[in-house]
Amino acid sequence: MTLELKDVSHVYAPGTPFEVEALRGVSLVVEPGEVLGIVGGTGSGKSTLVKHMNLLLTPTIGEVLVDGVDARSLKKSELRRRVGLVFQFPESALFAPTVEEDVAFAPRQLGLHEDEARERVRESLRVLGAEELATRAPFTLSGGEKRRVAIAGVLAMKPEVLILDEPTAGLDPATRQDLLALILGLREAGISVVLVSHDLDEVAEVADRVSALHEGRVRAAGTPAEVFYREPAQAPATVQVVSLLKGSRPEIGAPVRFKETLETLRALRGV
Amino acid sequence: MENPGEGTRPGGSFAVSCENVSFSYPGSERPALSEVSFGLRPGEYVGVVGPNGGGKSTLVRLLNGLLRPDSGHIRVSDRDPATEPFEVRKRLGVLFQNPDNGLVAPFVEDDVAFGLENLGVARHEMQGRVARAIRAVGLEGYERREPDTLSGGEKQRVALAGILATEPEILVLDEPTSMLDTAGRREVLRYLKALRPEKTVLHVTHHLEELTGADRILVLNGGDLIADETPERFLSDADLLRENRLVLPVVPRLALELGLPPTRLSTPEELAEAILARAESGTRT
Numbered sequence: 001m002t003l004e005l006k007d008v009s010h011v012y013a014p015g016t017p018f019e020v021e022a023l024r025g026v027s028l029v030v031e032p033g034e035v036l037g038i039v040g041g042t043g044s045g046k047s048t049l050v051k052h053m054n055l056l057l058t059p060t061i062g063e064v065l066v067d068g069v070d071a072r073s074l075k076k077s078e079l080r081r082r083v084g085l086v087f088q089f090p091e092s093a094l095f096a097p098t099v100e101e102d103v104a105f106a107p108r109q110l111g112l113h114e115d116e117a118r119e120r121v122r123e124s125l126r127v128l129g130a131e132e133l134a135t136r137a138p139f140t141l142s143g144g145e146k147r148r149v150a151i152a153g154v155l156a157m158k159p160e161v162l163i164l165d166e167p168t169a170g171l172d173p174a175t176r177q178d179l180l181a182l183i184l185g186l187r188e189a190g191i192s193v194v195l196v197s198h199d200l201d202e203v204a205e206v207a208d209r210v211s212a213l214h215e216g217r218v219r220a221a222g223t224p225a226e227v228f229y230r231e232p233a234q235a236p237a238t239v240q241v242v243s244l245l246k247g248s249r250p251e252i253g254a255p256v257r258f259k260e261t262l263e264t265l266r267a268l269r270g271v
Numbered sequence: 272m273e274n275p276g277e278g279t280r281p282g283g284s285f286a287v288s289c290e291n292v293s294f295s296y297p298g299s300e301r302p303a304l305s306e307v308s309f310g311l312r313p314g315e316y317v318g319v320v321g322p323n324g325g326g327k328s329t330l331v332r333l334l335n336g337l338l339r340p341d342s343g344h345i346r347v348s349d350r351d352p353a354t355e356p357f358e359v360r361k362r363l364g365v366l367f368q369n370p371d372n373g374l375v376a377p378f379v380e381d382d383v384a385f386g387l388e389n390l391g392v393a394r395h396e397m398q399g400r401v402a403r404a405i406r407a408v409g410l411e412g413y414e415r416r417e418p419d420t421l422s423g424g425e426k427q428r429v430a431l432a433g434i435l436a437t438e439p440e441i442l443v444l445d446e447p448t449s450m451l452d453t454a455g456r457r458e459v460l461r462y463l464k465a466l467r468p469e470k471t472v473l474h475v476t477h478h479l480e481e482l483t484g485a486d487r488i489l490v491l492n493g494g495d496l497i498a499d500e501t502p503e504r505f506l507s508d509a510d511l512l513r514e515n516r517l518v519l520p521v522v523p524r525l526a527l528e529l530g531l532p533p534t535r536l537s538t539p540e541e542l543a544e545a546i547l548a549r550a551e552s553g554t555r556t
Contacts, residue, residue, distance in 0.1 A: 041452040042423035140299070142324030170368070170449050172322045172477050174516035198452035201521050234453065237521035237539050244543035258521060262528050265546065 001067060001082060001160040001192065003030040003053060008062035010048055022048040024216045025062070030161055030192050035183060037207030037224070038196045044213040046196045047088065050163045053194065054083040081110065084159030088166045091146030094138040099130070099149050102138060107156045124152040128182065144175035151182075162186060163194040168202060180206050204228065204236035204256045224256040241265075285310040285346065286441050286471040287334065287363075292343035294329055303329040306343070307496045309489060313440070314468040318482035318502075319475040321491040322516040327475045330491065331445050334473075335365055348440055361390060364434035368446040370426035373433070379421075380405065380414040383432045390437060404436035408462045424455025428462060442466060444474040448481065479506065480520040483537040490515050503534045 010023040023045050030036050030053075040046050051057040052064055055071055064071040071079055087093070096102035100121050107117040125131045128148040138146060147167070154162065164183070168176040183193050183206050197203050203210060203224070210227040212220040220227045228235035232243035238261040239254075246252055249268060255261040288310040295302040304326045311317055319327050332338040333345060336356030345352055348362040367373060376382040383401045392400065405411060408428040418426060427447060434442065444463065448456040460481060466472055474482065482488055488505045490498040492515050498505065505511065506523060518524075522542050523533035529546070536542045 041454060042450075142322075144323040170323075170446065170477075172516045173479075173518035174513075175323060177518060200453060238525070240539035241522070241525065241542050241546075244539060245546060248547060258524070262525060265525065265529060268546070268550065 002032060002065075003083065003161055003192070004028070004065040004068075005049075005052060005059075006063050006065060008049075008052055008059040008064070010052065010057060011060045012048075014060065022216050023052075023059075026213075026216070026218055027062075028211050028218065028221065030194055032160075033187060033190045033192055034208040035187050035193045035195060035206050037203035037210040038194060038213065039198070039200060039203055039210060040213035040219075042198070045216040046213055047165055048216075049213065050085065050165055050194060050196055053161070053163055054080045054085050056085065081157045082159055083161045083163065084154040084157050085163045086151050086154050086165060086167060088169065090150035090154075091138075091143070094146060094150060097137060098134070099125070099136050099138060099141075100134040102149060103152045103156050106153055110157070120156045120158070121152075124156040125149075127155060127185070128152045129178065144171050147171060147175075147179075159191065161192045161194065163196070165196045166198065167195070168197065168199065176202065200228070200234075200236040201238075204238060205258065225254040228256060229254050284312060286313045286315075286348060287311040287473065288344075288346045289330075289333075290344045292333065292340045292345055294333060294338060294340050296329075302341075302494045304333070304340075304491075305494045307491075307494075308343075309496060309499055311441075311471050311473060313471050315486045316467050316472045316474065316484070318485040318488040319473060319491060320477070320479065320482070320488060320515070320517060321497070324493075325515075326491040326494045328445065329494075331365060331443055331475060334443060335360055335363055361437065362439055363441040363443060364437055364439035365443045365445060366427075366431055366434055366447045368449045370423065370430045370450070373430045374418040374426060377417060378414065379410065379416050379418060379429050382418055382429055383436050386433050386437045400436045400438065401432075404432040407435050407465070408432045422455060423451045424458040427451060427455065427459045431459070431462060439470070441471045441473070444472065444476075446476055447474075448476070448478065478520065479517060480522065480537050483523075483534055492516075506534045 005026055005028050008023055008026045012020045012022055026049060038046050038049065052059060055064060055076065066074060094102050096105060103121045103124055104117050107120045125134055128151060130148045130152060133141065133145055133149060138149060168179055180202055183195060186193055195203060195206065207224050209222065210224050211218050212227055220230055228239040232239055238258060239256060242252060242255060242261060253264055255264045290308050292304055292307045293302055294304045321327055333340055334347060334352060336352035336359050339353040347359045350358050352359040374382050376385055380401055383404055384397055387397045387400060405414060408431050410428055410432065418429060448459055451459060483502050485502055488500055488502055489496060497515060498511060506519065519533065522537055522539060526536040526542055527533040531545050536545055
């Protein structure tokens with residue numbers, strides 16, 4: 001699926017004293033099978049933006065297109081199955097007595113045969129490395145385990161685009177890395193991933209392209225190198241280090257990921 | 272390490288001490304904390320790290336008397352938080368992760384004063400304390416701003432000022448930057464560093480780069496105190512890091528891979544400088 005936002009603006013509480021223009025003329029495309037990173041400071045409009053991708057919010061101006069077709073012409077239930085959205089701190093919405101019941105909730109709403117629903121639950125839990133949690137009660141799980149179960153619930157819908165809003169906030173570093181590996185695995189399986197994060201280091205590791213938001217506008221968009229080297233002061237640590245060296249070592253390239261950066265630094269003369 | 276807490280046995284000279292503290296949540300099979308012992312000397316800055324579910328949040332709740340230990344003893348400024356929670360909270364302030372949950376008043380200065388009103392501090396003294404606290408977090412000129420209009424980093428600084436105004440001896444920072452973007456995190460850390468050495472600080476975090484300057488780092492995993500180490504030893508112990516689901520941040524990890532000392536290089540500027548210095552000296556390690 002190609003998901004496109006065209007010149008989208010969003011105004012909260014229009015016509016009231018509390019009116020806020022949260023998005024201003026935002027355009028972007030999520031290509032099939034890519035990881036799109038959405039970065040920006042607190043209040044830059046990231047969460048408002050992704051809620052437009054499955055029409056939880058409708059644009060005040062502009063449009064959302066699914067394979068070139070106006071998303072409003074699609075059935076909402078169908079759109080939300082194909083574009084799965086995992087909110088911030090999704091574990092707060094776990095409610096069923098066991099993990100497998102929780103993950104099964106959404107596929108059952110699709111009217112799937114019970115065997116098919118169970119198979120999807122098993123598969124989603126397996127992808128997230130959470131099979132052994134199936135019969136546990138959600139409230140007995142740790143923060144990282146709950147987060148994985150909540151993501152499995154959305155994955156069980158077999159979305160074509162998976163949107164993760166700050167999926168690693170509050171998780172320990174190793175669990176964060178597991179989630180990044182999962183994102184790359186989903187991409188391998190042909191699922192597009194939209195990763196919203198304020199952690200530039202993690203976006204640097206997985207994104208194919210990046211859109212940087214500032215005060216509701218797209219301030220920069222392109223490959224991670226194009227976006228991050230434009231403003232190295234607000235870039236991942238790898239880009240900051242390399243940018244600082246460029247003054248005396250103009251021959252140095254523009255690596256972004258950790259491994260590329262390490263190779264670049266090792267290749268520097270005399271280092 | 273073989274004997275966690277050795278050399279920091281509870282005694283009269285500690286701002287905070289825990290002796291064989293255990294706690295289980297009702298209905299849970301495994302203890303959230305078991306037999307945890309450590310002490311914080313006045314003016315120490317000590318980090319607490321460990322995986323999700325390791326016991327960090329439970330420890331914070333025990334220290335300010337929200338929970339009572341099943342066994343063992345806790346002393347905070349020579350008081351027991353289980354029996355004197357209000358006295359303890361005058362001396363130990365907690366900064367939580369999400370500043371949005373804590374800000375209540377219409378203006379910044381009222382928010383900073385809120386805790387003082389609850390302590391019954393006289394009005395003329397209150398004004399001085401609020402002004403000092405606002406200065407300590409660099410928010411002069413923000414007194415009449417509405418908290419809703421502030422950035423995440425600014426809100427967290429307001430929350431910190433509210434705690435500083437109550438003049439606690441001890442500060443517990445519970446993942447104080449986890450909801451902030453990179454700019455907000457740097458900004459808050461700058462003011463947290465300035466708390467030393469006047470306050471005793473216990474700083475809970477998932478971000479190891481925040482603790483490179485700490486006096487010690489405690490590791491809680493599965494309810495056990497696994498280690499009590501200096502940052503230098505801890506950050507260079509790859510096994511200890513891996514076993515506790517910790518990953519070195521990008522800058523020290525690059526330093527380590529390049530054969531440079533990871534604990535003294537926590538910012539991109541420091542690493543870039545070290546790389547250039549080595550290139551110029553022409554030595555290869």
